[in-house]
Amino acid sequence: MRAGFIGAGKVGFTLGKYLAMHGIEISGYYSRTPASAKEAAEFTQSRYYTSIEEITKDSDTLFLTVPDGTIGEIWDDMRNLPIKNKNICHCSGSIPSTVFFDAENRGAYRYSIHPLYAISSKATSYLDLGKACFTIEGSDAHLAELKALFSEMGNTVVAISPDSKALYHAATRLSHWQIWAPPCLSNAAFPKRRQQRLYLPFFWEMRRAWQKRVR
Numbered sequence: 001m002r003a004g005f006i007g008a009g010k011v012g013f014t015l016g017k018y019l020a021m022h023g024i025e026i027s028g029y030y031s032r033t034p035a036s037a038k039e040a041a042e043f044t045q046s047r048y049y050t051s052i053e054e055i056t057k058d059s060d061t062l063f064l065t066v067p068d069g070t071i072g073e074i075w076d077d078m079r080n081l082p083i084k085n086k087n088i089c090h091c092s093g094s095i096p097s098t099v100f101f102d103a104e105n106r107g108a109y110r111y112s113i114h115p116l117y118a119i120s121s122k123a124t125s126y127l128d129l130g131k132a133c134f135t136i137e138g139s140d141a142h143l144a145e146l147k148a149l150f151s152e153m154g155n156t157v158v159a160i161s162p163d164s165k166a167l168y169h170a171a172t173r174l175s176h177w178q179i180w181a182p183p184c185l186s187n188a189a190f191p192k193r194r195q196q197r198l199y200l201p202f203f204w205e206m207r208r209a210w211q212k213r214v215r
Helices: 010-021 034-043 050-060 068-078 125-131 144-150 162-174 180-185 192-212
Strands: 002-006 025-030 061-064 087-090 109-116 135-140 156-159
Touching: 002 010, 002 050, 010 025, 010 034, 010 061, 010 125, 025 034, 025 050, 050 068, 061 068, 068 087, 109 144, 135 144, 144 156
Parallel strands: 002 025, 002 061, 061 087, 087 109, 135 156
Antiparallel strands: 109 135
């Protein structure tokens, strides 16, 4: 895998560094805020890109680590590029991979890969990302391969369906009210025996981030 990141916020920093720690080659970062992309590239010892076209050309897997509201907009910019045989991924907990609506018609593969973890620091959250459960859904072609990638890093990985994304998102939003999260997780196809173990790291990181804000 040669992974490129479009978006250089906390998720992009954290996931890029985490993948690099586990031997995955990072091509680099593109961002509409060049200073952020340069900082992320330095953090991961990768390259800063000045265009989506360039980073797409140099990567076989693209992670869109951008705000949910801009995923579709960026896809509109990407979909007419040479993306055949590339994995196009986003990390949203609420939007299904079908946002990349014609990826497979263009020879690409679409995925949503979401860490069930509250990423609070672009500088240090990668150190604890090994505790996170990752959920993944998307094209059949490389689903098992991507699931194995994170499993081999030591993460729990749960494959869900695009239709379960709304319930899954509800569970993550309600997980700090622990009584409500398990039913949502059950309906999102999480094994019952794993539910508490999966969402507790998210809960504790959310609490830690909140405590920092109120001090």
